Amino acid sequence: MRKYEVLRTVVILQAVCMVVLTVVVIIKVWPGNDRQLDNQAPTNVGSEEEPIDPGKVEPSPEGDHSDQENGRQVIARVGKETITAADLQGELQKQYGEATLRSLMVRRAIDLESAAFDLSISSDEQSRELAKMVEGYESESRYYEVMQEQLGMSREQVLDELNYRLLMEKIVIRSVNITDEEVDRYIADHPEEFEARTQLHLQWIMTESSKEANSVLRLLTDGADFAELARTYSIDSFTADGGGDLGLIDADDPFYNSEMLETASRLQVAEMAGPIKVDGGFAVIRLIERQMTTTMTGRRLHDAVRKQLALEQADSLAEMEDKLLAKYDAVKIE
Structure with a gap:
């Protein structure tokens, strides 16, 4: 899938998670959620006490999470100002409501389309795609940690999103026919894409x-911790908080300074070098590990190329989302 579409999907999923979390919070703290939700005042079943008048709820002591303000649940205070659950829910609805609702509707449409054409994702398909996603991370567990830290996504949410994306790709390319000749020709014309390559974790x-x-x-030579110095002194805001970690980089990646990569290629693991002139300043680098990627061959290679070519010829995922929503008469009920 195209990178911008992956990013778009992840951002929408994050919005879904935020709204769901808000609903959970409101359910937990909103008084009387376990009572009837009609216009009548709730009563205590099995008791002769007077019905509770929502307009006469006594406020709890300062700081209690059951504080009320004009009948609305107070969930935070800043000085004398308060923030209610309704404020939070309204703000999230305003910022993420439309995108979140569309995402939920698309998922329902994907479920219907997958059932109609008996489409599913095997554990092998999931494992192969996951292996591509975790490239550049120390391990699969580290990848999940980063997803949790940066996007608030649990392992289960990551895998759930992965399955929906793979299903959507199957739906998109279902009617696209790529011949064996086209696959063979692409492999022959682009051998560099399928060769083993060296990657440097810096x-x-x-x-x-x-x-x-x-x-x-x-300071590093005297024994200082590299990650701590990166957090303290590095002017690269994108990596400083992560201890200066650049992840795995192809040894010939054209988007990184060639002198830096050439120097890194000559380093032993845990060895450092610098200063190296780079765009924006001067760098001190450290090699964490060196890896060799495996070369795809046989059926796996042909399947990967066939899918890549089909996705390039098919409708974009956004266009297919619109078609699915129209097919299954998806409408927003005001």
């Missing part, structure tokens, strides 16, 4: 000047 600390980089390098 950390870096970027500074504004060579002098600062040398100072950092001296």
Whole structure:
């Protein structure tokens, strides 16, 4: 799937998670949610006590999570100002409501289409796709940790989203026919895409000047922790909080400084080097690990290329979402 569509799907899933979490919070803290929700005042079953008048609920002591403000649940305070559950729910609805609702509707449509054409995702298909997703991370568990830290997604949510994406791809390419000749020709014309390659797992600390980089390098030589120095001194805001971790990079990746990659290729694991002039400043680098990717062959290679070519020829995922929603008469009920 195209990268921008992967990012779009992940962001929408994050919004779904946020709204679901809000509903859970409101259910937990909103008084009387276990009571009837009609216009009558709730009563205590089996008791002769007077019905509770919602307009006469006594406020709880300061700081109690059952605080009320004009009948609305107070869930936070900032000075004398309060934030209610309704405020939170309304803000999330305003920011994410439309996208979240569409995502839920699309999922229902995918379920219907998959059932209609007997489409499913095997454990082998899931495992192969997951292996591609975790490339660049130390391990599968580290990948799940990053998804939890950065997107608030649990392992189960990641796998659930993965299955829906794979189902959607099957739906998109179901009617696209790619011949064996087309697959063979693509493989022959693009051998570099399927060769084994070296990948370098790097950390870096970027500074504004060579002098600062040398100072950092001296601290590292004296035994300072690389990740801590990155968090303290690195001017690269995208990696500083993560201890300067760049993840796995192809040794010939054209998007990274060639001198830095050439230097990294000569390092032993845990060895450091610098200063290296890069865009935006000077870098001190450390090699965490070196990996060799495996080469796909045989049926697995042909299946991967066939899917890639089919996705390039098919409708975009966004276009297919619109078609599915129209097919199954999806409408928003005001």
